[in-house]
Structures are given as structure tokens and as C-alpha cells.
Amino acid sequence: xxxxxxxxxxxxxxxxxxxxxxxxxxxxxxxxxxxxxxxxxxxxxxxxxxxxxxxxxxxxxxxxxxxxxxxxxxxxxxxxxxxxxxxxxxxxxxxxxxxxxxxxxxxxxxxxxxxxxxxxxxxxxxxxxxxxxxxxxxxxxxxxxxxxxxxxxxxxxxxxxxxxxxxxxxxxxxxxxxxxxxxxxxxxxxxxxxxxxxxxxxxxxxxxxxxxxxxxxxxxxxxxxxxxxxxxxxxxxxxxxxxxxxxxxxxxxxxxxxxxxxxxxxxxxxxxxxxxxxxxxxxxxxxxxxxxxxxxxxxxxxxxxxxxxxxxxxxxxxxxxxxxxxxxxxxxxxxxxxxxxxxxxxxxxxxxxxxxxxxxxxxxxxxxxxxxxxxxxxxxxxxxxxxxxxxxxxxxxxxxxxxxxxxxxxxxxxxxxxxxxxxxxxxxxxxxxxxxxxxxxxxxxxxxxxxxxxxxxxxxxxxxxxxxxxxxxxxxxxxxxxxxxxxxxxxxxxxxxxxxxxxxxxxxxxxxxxxxxxxxxxxxxxxx
Amino acid sequence: xxxxxxxxxxxxxxxxxxxxxxxxxxxxxxxxxxxxxxxxxxxxxxxxxxxxxxxxxxxxxxxxxxxxxxxxxxxxxxxxxxxxxxxxxxxxxxxxxxxxxxxxxxxxxxxxxxxxxxxxxxxxxxxxxxxxxxxxxxxxxxxxxxxxxxxxxxxxxxxxxxxxxxxxxxxxxxxxxxxxxxxxxxxxxxxxxxxxxxxxxxxxxxxxxxxxxxxxxxxxxxxxxxxxxxxxxxxxxxxxxxxxxxxxxxxxxxxxxxxxxxxxxxxxxxxxxxxxxxxxxxxxxxxxxxxxxxxxxxxxxxxxxxxxxxxxxxxxxxxxxxxxxxxxx
Numbered sequence: 001x002x003x004x005x006x007x008x009x010x011x012x013x014x015x016x017x018x019x020x021x022x023x024x025x026x027x028x029x030x031x032x033x034x035x036x037x038x039x040x041x042x043x044x045x046x047x048x049x050x051x052x053x054x055x056x057x058x059x060x061x062x063x064x065x066x067x068x069x070x071x072x073x074x075x076x077x078x079x080x081x082x083x084x085x086x087x088x089x090x091x092x093x094x095x096x097x098x099x100x101x102x103x104x105x106x107x108x109x110x111x112x113x114x115x116x117x118x119x120x121x122x123x124x125x126x127x128x129x130x131x132x133x134x135x136x137x138x139x140x141x142x143x144x145x146x147x148x149x150x151x152x153x154x155x156x157x158x159x160x161x162x163x164x165x166x167x168x169x170x171x172x173x174x175x176x177x178x179x180x181x182x183x184x185x186x187x188x189x190x191x192x193x194x195x196x197x198x199x200x201x202x203x204x205x206x207x208x209x210x211x212x213x214x215x216x217x218x219x220x221x222x223x224x225x226x227x228x229x230x231x232x233x234x235x236x237x238x239x240x241x242x243x244x245x246x247x248x249x250x251x252x253x254x255x256x257x258x259x260x261x262x263x264x265x266x267x268x269x270x271x272x273x274x275x276x277x278x279x280x281x282x283x284x285x286x287x288x289x290x291x292x293x294x295x296x297x298x299x300x301x302x303x304x305x306x307x308x309x310x311x312x313x314x315x316x317x318x319x320x321x322x323x324x325x326x327x328x329x330x331x332x333x334x335x336x337x338x339x340x341x342x343x344x345x346x347x348x349x350x351x352x353x354x355x356x357x358x359x360x361x362x363x364x365x366x367x368x369x370x371x372x373x374x375x376x377x378x379x380x381x382x383x384x385x386x387x388x389x390x391x392x393x394x395x396x397x398x399x400x401x402x403x404x405x406x407x408x409x410x411x412x413x414x415x416x417x418x419x420x421x422x423x424x425x426x427x428x429x430x431x432x433x434x435x436x437x438x439x440x441x442x443x444x445x446x447x448x449x450x451x452x453x454x455x456x457x458x459x460x461x462x463x464x465x466x467x468x469x470x471x472x473x474x475x476x477x478x479x480x481x482x483x484x485x486x487x488x489x490x491x492x493x494x495x496x497x498x499x500x501x502x503x504x505x506x507x508x509x510x511x512x513x514x515x516x517x518x519x520x521x522x523x524x525x526x527x528x
Numbered sequence: 529x530x531x532x533x534x535x536x537x538x539x540x541x542x543x544x545x546x547x548x549x550x551x552x553x554x555x556x557x558x559x560x561x562x563x564x565x566x567x568x569x570x571x572x573x574x575x576x577x578x579x580x581x582x583x584x585x586x587x588x589x590x591x592x593x594x595x596x597x598x599x600x601x602x603x604x605x606x607x608x609x610x611x612x613x614x615x616x617x618x619x620x621x622x623x624x625x626x627x628x629x630x631x632x633x634x635x636x637x638x639x640x641x642x643x644x645x646x647x648x649x650x651x652x653x654x655x656x657x658x659x660x661x662x663x664x665x666x667x668x669x670x671x672x673x674x675x676x677x678x679x680x681x682x683x684x685x686x687x688x689x690x691x692x693x694x695x696x697x698x699x700x701x702x703x704x705x706x707x708x709x710x711x712x713x714x715x716x717x718x719x720x721x722x723x724x725x726x727x728x729x730x731x732x733x734x735x736x737x738x739x740x741x742x743x744x745x746x747x748x749x750x751x752x753x754x755x756x757x758x759x760x761x762x763x764x765x766x767x768x769x770x771x772x773x774x775x776x777x778x779x780x781x782x783x784x785x786x787x788x789x790x791x792x793x794x795x796x797x798x799x800x801x802x803x804x805x806x807x808x809x810x811x812x813x814x815x816x817x818x819x820x821x822x823x824x825x826x827x828x829x830x831x832x833x834x835x836x837x838x839x840x841x842x843x844x845x846x847x848x849x850x851x852x853x854x855x856x857x
Contacts, residue, residue, distance in 0.1 A: 034707070040815070041576070042621040051577040124580030179591070185621060200620065200630055201807030203707045225707050229805045230815075237689045238701040404567035404820055407575045413566075424579075432579060446571070447579040 027508065031526040032223040036235050036247035040201050040228050045184040046166040047118040050125050052276065055518035056248065057226055060206055062189030063520060065092060066161035068275055069513045073158050077106065077167065077190065081158060087151030087469040094142040098213045100169045101194045108138035113170035115146065117178060125431055126164040151467045153474060159428035162515060192219035192522040203227050220525035236260065239502065246503035248517045254376050257502055258315055265505060270317050270498035272511025275427060277326040280381045282492040283419040286452040290356065290365055291417060297489040299350035301340035303392040306494050313380045318497035323482035324433050326425050326496040334479040337486040347392045364393040371398050372406045372421035377497065382420040412444040423447065423493060429478050434462045437485060453490035540841065547837045555609065558829050559602050562822055568594050569618050572820040592618055609830065615823040624827040634704055635808035639793050641728045646735035647786060654743025655775055661748060677737035681796060685730040685803045692726060699726055702805035727804045731796055735789060739782055746778035779850060787843030791836045
């Protein structure tokens with residue numbers, strides 16, 4: 001007995017036959033799209049490294065089974081998906097007549113091989129997701145059956161597929177040292193563009209795939225070039241001089257984003273990052289007896305003027321957070337949670353009540369604060385935190401640390417009182433969000449509960465939701481989780497903000513999906 | 529029975545033997561120092577990836593040999609290095625030697641062009657200024673030198689980009705070649721030259737100022753010495769006195785500085801390579817620190833110590849050639 005998702009299959013057909021969002025103009029064929037990337041990367045295999053930096057490049061060359069568009073989840077290499085009633089068997093129908101860039105046919109063998117050799121053992125985040133995957137069977141070359149030892153919610157697997165569902169060609173990987181396979185740097189995929197050249201520290205070039213399954217009219221572009229420009233100010237100059245046509249993920253200074261955003265030659269905004277939303281956080285080390293007092297954490301939340309921070313730091317491109325799930329994840333989000341509006345008097349009263357009155361120098365207590373440096377937002381957010389705390393009598397000493405030191409000192413050595421960083425939400429709370437709250441993550445797991453937060457109630461909610469097959473019941477469990485988080489406050493998910501992109505107005509069909517930077521760009525074209 | 533080598537060769541051999549313990553000390557020191565920084569390659573990789581589960585992290589750390597004690601890791605590294613095996617870069621997923629050789633050319637080109645321009649222009653301007661000491665020309669040259677010297681190179685670089693690339697559109701913003709143009713032959717040379725103009729200028733001006741100030745002082749000092757007066761008394765022409773007698777002797781301190789600064793130019797090139805996105809060793813060193821790519825970083829340190837030892841050796845040879853009283857001992 002299987003429940004089929006016919007609506008999705010229909011949506012897939014619409015995409016495959018080339019139905020486009022209403023467009024006034026006929027797309028032009030040809031041209032080269034040069035785009036800016038801040039830093040070089042070593043691995044170009046999305047089945048080995050789950051990271052937006054990898055998708056940003058390989059997403060054009062290798063395709064996932066399912067992608068996320070404005071119309072929801074649509075099939076790419078898969079056309080239909082369904083689950084058995086006990087939730088332990090998930091079946092994917094695969095697309096016909098798809099060939100790898102070397103001409104070999106794509107089929108279930110590739111999916112089964114990748115799932116068992118990459119997704120389960122090697123791929124970060126996926127190894128937790130697929131921990132209960134026992135085998136993948138191929139009843140025919142275009143059907144893949146995933147067998148799980150415990151129920152796997154179909155929605156969770158589908159939501160994870162755009163990021164964690166890229167097959168690799170079995171015939172090029174089987175029997176090799178997977179981590180050292182040369183195709184990890186020279187990917188062979190099924191996508192609209194074929195990998196051509198990778199000049200370290202300079203650029204990556206991909207050229208048009210003339211044999212693309214969506215039809216001979218796709219892709220519109222001849223070539224895509226990713227240029228590595230590590231200095232953000234220089235990247236802004238390159239954009240202005242027309243040497244690159246776009247820069248994603250806030251790749252240039254905010255000052256220039258705002259300035260060039262007002263220039264008619266460019267478009268700037270959060271469009272295309274709906275699925276790349278992150279929270280600016282304040283993380284507490286509950287091993288510190290002062291911070292273990294809930295009233296102190298509440299006072300700190302009341303002491304933060306998030307609206308001011310959104311205007312000053314994110315230039316208005318953000319929203320006050322309501323717990324660990326961002327509002328863009330509308331299926332799971334609820335705003336029916338306790339809130340802590342900006343109120344200095346209340347903050348001070350709570351601190352007095354907790355037994356920390358202002359001393360003769362006006363200071364109640366001191367905190368050692370680690371500020372992450374994931375770009376302009378987090379740097380300024382850390383500074384703002386210190387400043388806001390001074391006003392309610394908490395002296396915050398910022399300990400400078402680079403990215404790696406931050407991860408090591410906060411998430412392994414627990415050498416901090418408070419930390420400011422960010423939480424990246426990935427399509428479903430079970431992918432990378434519940435680890436922030438679930439107890440038992442070994443020390444050294446970056447972006448996990450290293451705060452000594454231990455709540456049996458929270459752990460149960462998280463475990464139940466991970467295997468709950470009924471979608472409504474699952475949503476209800478996550479609503480409970482948000483309420484509990486906003487009550488216990490182990491972490492303040494203070495502000496939710498999308499990334500921002502800037503691009504030349506010549507680009508058409510740009511930023512038209514919720515994870516555009518990671519998508520395949522098959523419909524992207526340049527208006528000359 | 530003694531083997532008699534020509535003095536230059538004997539000198540070279542002795543220098544080589546002296547270099548071995550120096551480089552060994554540098555490598556051990558750097559290795560331990562780098563191990564003191566919080567976090568390792570795996571932490572940095574996981575940071576770049578946006579996180580990973582504990583099993584993945586443990587697996588990666590075992591794979592890279594980072595689960596071993598530090599001394600074991602150091603011994604393994606040094607014994608490989610002794611056979612000129614630089615190891616594997618886990619960030620670039622390539623042998624370190626490949627990564628280094630890819631980048632060496634750009635950096636050497638940048639260093640050689642910047643230092644030659646700085647040296648030639650600095651020495652001639654300095655000598656010129658000294659001949660007209662305290663005149664208007666001297667003051668203009670000296671003031672300009674001071675400005676170049678005081679201007680941070682990153683600031684100068686960004687100003688040049690703003691003027692020549694964004695406003696005038698004459699020169700490319702960065703990189704070493706026009707991507708996607710696929711030039712060959714002389715077009716390629718011209719294209720590379722266009723890309724190197726701004727980085728070379730930005731890097732050389734500060735050194736140009738150094739050499740100019742030093743050359744000016746040195747020429748002024750030598751001009752007052754007895755042998756110059758003697759040369760004039762013999763009736764040597766002013767240009768012969770200048771080029772043959774004064775400049776040759778005045779060059780000695782400048783050459784010393786040139787040799788010493790060869791290593792600091794490498795430091796300066798970090799900034800310049802980053803701003804102009806030149807794929808060179810300087811930029812590589814910086815990224816390697818950020819990503820805790822120990823093998824690559826140690827490879828760069830090793831390569832640089834060798835370059836510095838060679839340059840020092842060459843400086844000594846030039847000394848001996850400029851001033852025959854100096855013996856190669």
C-alpha cells in the first residue's frame with residue numbers, strides 16, 4: 001500500500017516541459033555569466049561536503065533528486081516519491097533518459113551506490129539523517145527503494161533532498177578511494193553545465209551541456225565562471241567595473257551593498273535566499289551559575305533592542321526571532337510563544353531580583369564573551385551585545401577569536417560565558433536545528449548543544465518528532481519545541497535574517513527560487 | 529688529503545651546511561607554534577561546511593592523522609620532509625607540492641617586478657636627489673618618498689583600483705589573466721602585464737621610498753670621502769666620478785637592505801595578493817592560517833626559508849663583486 005504524491009509529479013512535468021513563470025521577453029541564448037565567490041574551496045562534490053559554498057558551484061553541474069522552487073518541492077532526478085505505511089520504506093521513481101556528462105546513463109545503481117557509500121557514512125548532516133538507512137534496492141533501473149530500520153518521515157527526507165540528495169556516477173567512483181577520487185575536484189554530473197576548468201585561487205569554469213535532459217533549448221548560457229575574489233572591497237570594485245555580474249551571500253561590504261543597491265545598474269535584496277535563513281544568536285554557557293538562573297537570561301533578552309540591531313546592522317533586512325525555527329519555514333513556525341520585548345527597566349528589575357544589584361561602579365557582574373566572525377553581521381552583533389549589556393549593568397569582555405578558534409573554544413572547550421554567533425536553518429528542524437537543543441552531543445560538535453542545557457522534556461519532543469510519520473502531529477511537536485525553547489531560553493535566537501545578493505540588472509531569471517545560489521541556473525540568461 | 533675547491537664553491541658548501549640546522553629549527557619551531565593555535569584543519573573544515581556530526585568529525589580526524597600525539601605528528605612530518613615530501617593539503621585535496629608550485633610563479637613574478645622597479649627607480653632617484661641636495665628637485669623627490677613610505681599599501685591599492693578600474697576602466701580589478709579570453713603568445717604576455725601593473729606599483733612604492741632615502745644619504749656620505757676628491761683631482765669627468773666612484777660604493781648599504789627585505793616583501797605580498805586576488809604564496813599563507821592547513825603552511829615556511837637562505841647567499845656574492853676588499857670566507 002503506497003500513498004502517491006500526484007500533485008508534485010504534476011508540478012515536475014510542468015517544469016520539464018519548459019513552462020516558465022510569466023515572462024514578457026523571449027530569453028536570449030548564449031553569453032558568459034561571471035559571478036563572485038569569496039573563497040576558494042577544495043572539494044567539488046556535494047555528496048561529500050554539504051555546504052552552500054559547494055552547492056553554489058556544483059549545483060550547476062550535479063543535480064539532486066528533488067529541488068525546492070517557489071512552487072514547493074519538485075522532482076529533478078526523481079519524478080515521484082512515496083512511503084510505505086509503516087514509514088520504513090521510501091520509493092523514488094527516477095527520471096528517464098538522463099545521461100551523465102560522460103555519456104553513461106543515470107539510474108538506480110548510481111542512487112543506491114551514493115546513498116550507501118556517501119549519504120550514510122560520509123556526508124555531514126546526512127549521516128545523522130540516514131543513520132537508520134539499511135539498504136537501497138533497485139527493482140528496476142528507474143526505481144530506488146530506501147529501507148529504514150525505523151520509520152522515516154517522508155516530508156523530512158524530501159525536505160532534506162535538495163541539499164543532501166545529490167547522486168554521483170557509480171561507474172566513476174566504485175572501487176576507488178572515495179575521498180581521493182579525482183572527480184571530487186572535477187565533478188561529472190547530469191546538470192545543465194559541464195565542469196571545464198578549475199584554476200586554484202582564481203576561477204572555476206563550467207560550459208554548456210548540449211545533451212541536457214530538460215531539452216536542447218536549456219541552458220540558455222554558454223558558460224558560467226566563478227571568480228574567487230577574497231577581498232570584499234575589491235569584489236565591490238569588480239562588480240562596479242562590470243568584471244563580475246553578481247555577488248551572493250553578502251560577498252561585498254554592507255556599505256557597498258546599500259550604495260550599489262540604489263544604483264539602477266544593480267538589484268540588491270534577500271530574494272532567492274528564502275531557504276538560506278539564519279539566526280543571529282546569543283548562546284549561554286549554563287555551567288556559569290549566574291547564567292544558569294533563568295531570570296538572568298530573561299533579563300538579557302529584555303535588554304536587547306533587536307529592532308535597533310536589525311536597522312543598524314542588517315539595514316532592515318531581518319525580523320525579530322521567535323525561537324529556533326524561522327518564520328520563512330512556514331510549515332513548522334509558530335509565533336505563539338513567550339516573548340521578551342526590549343524593556344531596560346524590566347531587565348534591571350529581573351537582575352536585582354536574581355540577586356545581582358549594581359555595584360558601586362554600576363557593574364552587576366562580568367561576562368567573557370566569544371564573538372564569531374562569520375562576516376559583517378556577526379561581528380557587529382557581538383559588539384552590539386556588549387554595548388546593550390553595559391546599559392543594564394553587565395560588563396561584557398569580548399575575547400577576540402577567528403572562525404576556527406571560535407568553534408573550538410565555544411563548542412569543544414566550553415571556554416566562554418556568552419557567545420554570539422549564528423544558527424543556520426536547513427529546510428526541516430531535524431536537519432540542523434534540533435541538535436542545538438538536544439542533550440548528549442559530544443564536545444567538539446560545532447553548532448550543537450554545548451551549552452549544558454538538559455531538559456528531558458525537550459529531548460523527548462525532539463526524539464518523537466524525528467520519527468513521527470503524521471505530518472500534522474509532527475508540526476504540533478515542533479510548535480511545542482519552540483514554546484519550550486522560548487521558555488527555557490538556553491539560546492536566544494534573537495534575529496532571523498536572509499542572506500543578501502546583488503546582481504546586474506542584465507541577469508534574467510535570477511534569484512527566482514528559494515535556494516537560487518544552490519540551484520542549477522538552467523533558465524538563467526543575460527540580456528545584452 | 530685536502531680537496532681544493534674554488535673559493536665560491538667552498539663558500540657555497542659551507543653556507544649550505546649552515547642552512548640545514550637553521551631550517552630544521554625553523555620547521556620545529558613553526559610546527560609547535562602552529563599546534564598551539566586553537567583548532568585544527570578538521571575544525572576549520574567543519575566550520576566551512578556549516579557543521580557536521582561527531583562521527584564524521586572523528587572519522588576525518590583519524591583520516592588526517594590528527595588523532596595522534598603532537599610529537600608523533602611532528603616526527604612523521606619531519607621524516608617525510610627530509611625526503612622533500614611536503615604531504616597532502618586537506619583543504620585543497622592536492623599534494624602540497626602541487627599547490628605550492630602552482631602559486632610560486634605568481635609570487636616570484638610579483639616580488640621580482642616590484643623589487644626591480646623599487647631598486648632601479650629608488651637608486652636613480654636617490655642618487656639624483658643627492659646630487660642636487662637641498663634644491664627644489666630634492667625636496668619634491670624626498671617629500672614624494674615620504675608620502676609613499678607613509679601610505680599603507682592596502683589603501684594605495686584600493687585607491688588605484690577606484691581610479692584606474694572603476695572610474696577610468698583602463699586596468700582590470702584583479703586576477704592574473706582575463707578569464708575566458710584564452711589568450712596565447714604575446715597577447716597572453718600583454719594580458720598578464722596589464723594585470724600586474726597595479727599590484728606591482730602598490731607593492732613597490734613603499735620599498736622605492738626606502739631605497740631612495742637610503743641611496744640619497746649614502747651618496748651624500750660617499751661624496752665627501754677622500755677617494756672621491758682624489759678622483760676629481762685626477763680629472764675624472766663628473767659622470768665618471770658619479771657612476772664609477774660614488775654610486776658603486778654607495779650601493780653597498782642599499783644591497784644589504786635589498787637582501788634583508790626580500791623576506792619582508794613576501795609579507796607585504798599577502799595584502800597585495802589578497803586585494804588583487806592574485807593566486808600567490810602570500811594569499812595562500814593567509815588562507816592556510818585561517819583554515820589551519822598545517823601542511824601547506826609548513827610547506828610555505830620551508831620554501832620561504834630556502835628562498836631567504838639563497839638570497840642571503842647571493843647578496844654576499846654581490847657584496848664581494850661590488851667591493852673587492854670583501855673576502856668570501
